[in-house]
Amino acid sequence: MTNRDIAERLEEIADILEIQGGEPFRVRSYRRAAESISHAPFQITVTTQPGALTALDGIGGSIAERVMQIARTGTCDVREELLEVFPEGLLDVLRVPGVGPKKAALFFREAHVHDLSTLEQAARDGRLAGLKGMGKKSEERILEGLEALRSLSGRILLDEAWERAEELVRDLGGPERVRMCGSLRRGRETIGDLDLLTSTENAGSGEALTAHSMVESVPLAGETKSTVIITGGIQVDLRVVPPENLGAAWMYFTGSKQHNVRMRELAQDKGWKLNEYGLFDADGQVIASDSEESIYSALGLPWIPPELREDAGEFRAARDGSLPTLIEAGDVRGDTHCHSTWSDGVHTIEEMARGAQVLGMEYMVISDHSKALGIAGGINEEQILQQAEEVDQVNEALQGFRVLKGIEVDVLSSGELDISVEVLAQLDWVNASIHSGLSQSAAQVTERSVGAALSPHVDVVCHPLGRLLGRRKAMEIDFEALLQACEEGHTALEINCSPDRLDLPDTYARQAAARGIPIIIATDAHAIEHRGNLRYGVAVARRAWLTRDQVLNCRSLEAFLQWTGRGSAPLSER
Numbered sequence: 001m002t003n004r005d006i007a008e009r010l011e012e013i014a015d016i017l018e019i020q021g022g023e024p025f026r027v028r029s030y031r032r033a034a035e036s037i038s039h040a041p042f043q044i045t046v047t048t049q050p051g052a053l054t055a056l057d058g059i060g061g062s063i064a065e066r067v068m069q070i071a072r073t074g075t076c077d078v079r080e081e082l083l084e085v086f087p088e089g090l091l092d093v094l095r096v097p098g099v100g101p102k103k104a105a106l107f108f109r110e111a112h113v114h115d116l117s118t119l120e121q122a123a124r125d126g127r128l129a130g131l132k133g134m135g136k137k138s139e140e141r142i143l144e145g146l147e148a149l150r151s152l153s154g155r156i157l158l159d160e161a162w163e164r165a166e167e168l169v170r171d172l173g174g175p176e177r178v179r180m181c182g183s184l185r186r187g188r189e190t191i192g193d194l195d196l197l198t199s200t201e202n203a204g205s206g207e208a209l210t211a212h213s214m215v216e217s218v219p220l221a222g223e224t225k226s227t228v229i230i231t232g233g234i235q236v237d238l239r240v241v242p243p244e245n246l247g248a249a250w251m252y253f254t255g256s257k258q259h260n261v262r263m264r265e266l267a268q269d270k271g272w273k274l275n276e277y278g279l280f281d282a283d284g285q286v287i288a289s290d291s292e293e294s295i296y297s298a299l300g301l302p303w304i305p306p307e308l309r310e311d312a313g314e315f316r317a318a319r320d321g322s323l324p325t326l327i328e329a330g331d332v333r334g335d336t337h338c339h340s341t342w343s344d345g346v347h348t349i350e351e352m353a354r355g356a357q358v359l360g361m362e363y364m365v366i367s368d369h370s371k372a373l374g375i376a377g378g379i380n381e382e383q384i385l386q387q388a389e390e391v392d393q394v395n396e397a398l399q400g401f402r403v404l405k406g407i408e409v410d411v412l413s414s415g416e417l418d419i420s421v422e423v424l425a426q427l428d429w430v431n432a433s434i435h436s437g438l439s440q441s442a443a444q445v446t447e448r449s450v451g452a453a454l455s456p457h458v459d460v461v462c463h464p465l466g467r468l469l470g471r472r473k474a475m476e477i478d479f480e481a482l483l484q485a486c487e488e489g490h491t492a493l494e495i496n497c498s499p500d501r502l503d504l505p506d507t508y509a510r511q512a513a514a515r516g517i518p519i520i521i522a523t524d525a526h527a528i529e530h531r532g533n534l535r536y537g538v539a540v541a542r543r544a545w546l547t548r549d550q551v552l553n554c555r556s557l558e559a560f561l562q563w564t565g566r567g568s569a570p571l572s573e574r
Contacts, residue, residue, distance in 0.1 A: 001071050002214065003037050003044055004163065005231055009070045009079060010034035010063075012091050016082040018101035019090060019108070032058035035346065037067065039529035046072050089115025097145040097472040098138070106131055120146050141439060148473050154192060156234060157469060158184075158536050159499035161191035164214070164234065168196065172209060172238075177202045181253040185306045187539030189469060189502045193235040195253055199243045209238050245277050247291035252276035258311035259304075266299045266315075307542040324547050327521075329538045331548040334363040334560060335531065337408065337431055337462060337494065337522030342387050343368035344376040346527035349387075349403060350394045355528035357401045363557045365406040365429045366391060370418040372410040373435055379407075381423045388426075402557055404428035408462065413437035415448045417455065424457035429564060431494070431522075433462040434475070442476035449477055453485035459564060460492040460520050463503040471500065479508060483515055492518040492552050495544075497537030498530075506543035513544065518552040518563070 014030035017023075036056040037044065044053070044067065053064040069076035086108070092115055093104050099119075107113035110131050111122045119142065122128050129139045161184050169178045179185075182195030198205045206226040210218045220227040226238045241249045252260060253276065267274035271282050278289025279298055288294035293303045301318045305326055308314040317323045338352050339345035345352070349366050356364045368387070369378040379387065388405045395403055406429040410418040413436060417424065424430050432452040434445065445466075452458050464482065465474035486493060493512050496503045501524070504512070513519055521537040523530055541551065548554040552563060 001044075001074060002164070002167065002231065003040055004160065005074075006044055006067060006070050007034040007038035009075065010037060010067070013066075013076075013079050013082065015091060015094050015101060016079070016086050019086055019094075019105045020082065021105070029058065029060075029063065033063045033067070035527065039527065044071050087114040089118075092116050093119050095149060095471065096142060097148065097468065098141055099145070103133070106133075116146065116149070137439075144473065145471065149470055151470065155190040155470075156232070157499045158187070158189055158191060158502070158539065159533065160232075161194060161234075162536075164230065164232075165194050165196070167214070168194070168209070168212065168230075168236065171212060172196070172198065172205050173202050178205065179250055181250065182255060185254050186256065186309060187307045187543050189505070189540070193237055196236065196238045197246070197250055197253055198238065198240055199246050200240055201243055202240075206238060206240060209236070241276075243290070245289050247293075248274075248278040248289045248295060249276050251292045251295060254306050254309065256310050259309035259314070262311055262315055263295075263299070266301075270299070305542065307539065308545065310543075324545050326542045327538060327546050327548045327551055327554065329535050330360070331554045332361070332521055332534060332538070332551070333556060334361055334365070334553045335523050335525065335534075336365040336406070336429060336460065336520050336553050337367050337496070337524045338364050339368050339408075339524075339526045340366055342366075342377075342379055342383065343373075344526060349390055350397065351528060352525065353394055353398060353401060353403050355531060357398070359531055359534075362400070363402040363404060363560070365404045365431075367406040367408045367429070367431045370407055370409045372412060372418040378410070378418075381420055384419065384423055384427075406430060408433050409458075410435055411448045411452045413440065413448075415451045417452070417457070421457055428561070429460075430458050431460055431462045432458040434466055438466045438472070438475050440475075442478060445475045446478040446481050449482050450485040453482060453491040454489040456489070458489070458491055460494050461486070462494040462522070463496040463498075463501050463524075464493055465503050465505070465508070467503050468500050469502065474503075479511070483512060483517065486512070486517045487515060492520050494520045494522050495537045495540050497521065497523045497533040497535075499533060499536050502536060502540050504540070504544075506540050509540065509544035509546065513546055513550045519544075519546060519550055520552050522553070 010030050011034045014027045017027045036058045040056055050064050053059050053067055054061060066076040066078055090104050090108060093099055093113060111127045113119045113122050123139050123142050128134050129136045165180050165184055169175055172178045177198055179197045181197050184191050184194060206221060209226050210221050210228055214230040215228045216231060217229045224240050228236050230236055239253060264274045267279060273280045279287040279295050281287055288298045296303050302323060304314050304318055335356055340347065340349045340352055353364060369376040371378045371380040384407060391403050391405050405427045407419060407427060408431040411432055411434045412418055434448060449461060449464060453461050465477065467474040493504055495509055509519055521541055523533050525531050
C-alpha cells in the first residue's frame with residue numbers, strides 16, 4: 001500500500017461516516033488524517049513505528065492504529081464495520097458530480113441505490129427526480145456525471161501515474177537505469193498503462209517488478225517483457241532491451257503512434273527502416289539506435305521533446321528551425337493562486353509563503369475564496385482588508401520574498417463579481433473564477449467569462465473551462481469570444497495545476513499563447529504540499545508549446561507588477 005492508497009481508505013471512512021450522519025468532528029478527523037498521510041515525508045509500511053505516525057498533524061493514537069491496519073491488510077476494523085451497513089458501491093456513487101454524502105444516503109434509503117449501475121438505472125427510470133431536493137435537471141446532471149466517469153474508465157490522472165511510476169523506477173534501480181515511456185513521458189492529462197524501459201544491464205529488473213509490494217497480479221513474466229497489475233488495477237509494462245537498442249526503444253515506446261508513423265515515413269523516404277530496435281539502411285546495417293538524438297539527427301531533424309510528439313506541427317517546426325525552447329518548472333518565479341486558513345487552506349499565509357520560498361520562488365499571491373463560496377469559507381470585503389494587514393506583517397518578517405494581496409473572486413451566476421470594485425481596486429492581483437452555475441447555457445457562461453475578462457479589476461480568468469477530469473465536463477463556453485475579451489481586457493488565462501483540473505487543456509493554451517495572451521501557471525495550492533502540483537501544470541504548458549516568455553509568472557516580481565500596472569505598497573498607502 002502506498003501513502004496515497006492509505007489516505008484513500010481514510011477518506012472512504014470519512015465518506016461512509018458522513019453518509020451515516022456521523023459526528024462531524026469524527027468525519028473531519030479522518031479527512032485531516034488522510035491529508036497528512038498523503039503528504040507524509042516518508043513511506044508508511046508495516047514496520048513504521050507508531051510514534052512516526054502520531055508526529056504527523058491530525059494523527060492520534062486510534063487513527064494511527066487504523067493506519068497500520070490498512071498498511072498490513074488494505075482495510076481496517078472501522079471501515080469493515082461501516083461497510084456491513086452501507087455497501088462499498090456507495091463510495092463510487094460519491095464520485096459522481098453533485099452527489100455528496102447526504103444525497104448518497106437519500107438515494108440509498110429511498111431509491112435502493114447501492115452502486116453506479118443502480119444509480120444510473122434509477123436516474124433513467126425517473127426515480128430520483130421525485131426525491132427531496134431533486135428534480136428533472138438534477139437527474140439529467142447525474143446521468144452526465146456518470147458519462148464523465150465512464151470517459152475516464154481504465155485511465156488514471158497524471159499525478160497518480162507519475163507518483164506510482166516514480167516509486168517503481170526508484171525501486172527498480174533509479175532513473176539512470178529505468179526510463180518512463182508512453183503517454184506519461186509525453187505528459188498527457190490522463191494515462192492508461194504505465195510503460196517502463198530498461199536495458200539488459202539492469203539485471204533482475206523483471207524479477208524485482210513482479211515481486212514489488214504494489215503488484216496484485218502478474219499476467220506476464222518474461223526476459224524481454226513483464227506485465228503486472230498494481231494497486232488500483234493499473235497495468236505496468238516493463239520492456240528490457242540490449243543497451244545498444246535503448247535509444248530506439250525509448251523513442252518507439254514513448255510514441256505517440258502518429259509521431260512514430262511519421263518517423264517511419266521519413267525513414268522509408270530514404271530507403272531505410274525504423275523500428276524499436278533502431279534505424280537501418282537497405283542492407284540491414286545499423287545507422288543509429290543507441291540514442292534518440294542520433295536517430296533524429298540521421299533523419300535530418302533536431303531532437304524533438306516528448307511532449308511535442310503528437311504529429312501536431314512538430315516536424316515542420318523541426319525542419320524550419322522553429323521548435324520552441326519549452327518552459328521548465330524552474331522558470332516559474334511566482335505562484336498566483338494560493339489559499340490559506342482565511343478560507344479553505346490548511347496553512348497560514350506565512351507558512352504558505354515560506355513553503356514557496358523554499359522551492360525557490362520569489363513571490364506568491366494569497367488568493368482566498370470570496371464570500372459567495374460559503375462551503376469553502378469564502379471571505380468578505382472587511383475580511384479581505386483585515387487579511388491585507390496580515391500580509392503586510394508577513395512581508396516585514398520575510399527576506400527576499402513578497403506576498404501579494406489578492407482574492408479568488410467568484411463570477412456569480414448573474415455575471416457580477418462577488419467583491420466590490422472598491423476593494424478589488426486595492427489589491428495586487430485578482431483571480432476570477434466560476435464555481436457555480438456551470439450547467440448554464442453556452443451563451444450564459446460565455447457572457448460571465450467574457451465579462452470577467454473585460455473587467456479592469458480582473459487580472460486572470462482561472463480554470464476557464466470549469467472541468468474536473470472524469471467528474472465534471474467542461475462548460476460549453478465560446479472560447480473564441482473569451483480569447484477576444486482577454487485581448488481587449490489585457491487579461492491572462494490560467495493553467496490550473498490541480499491534477500483533476502489541468503485547465504486550460506494544452507490545445508486551448510496553445511491557441512491563447514499564439515494570440516499573445518499571457519498564460520499563468522498556478523498551483524491552486526490549499527496546502528504547502530500542493531505546490532508539488534506545479535510540474536503537472538508545466539507538463540500542460542510544454543504540450544502547449546509554451547516558452548518561459550509566454551508565461552507571465554516566469555517574470556521577476558518587478559516585471560510582474562509592471563504588467564499589472566499596480567504597486568505593492570500597503571493598502572493604507574494607496
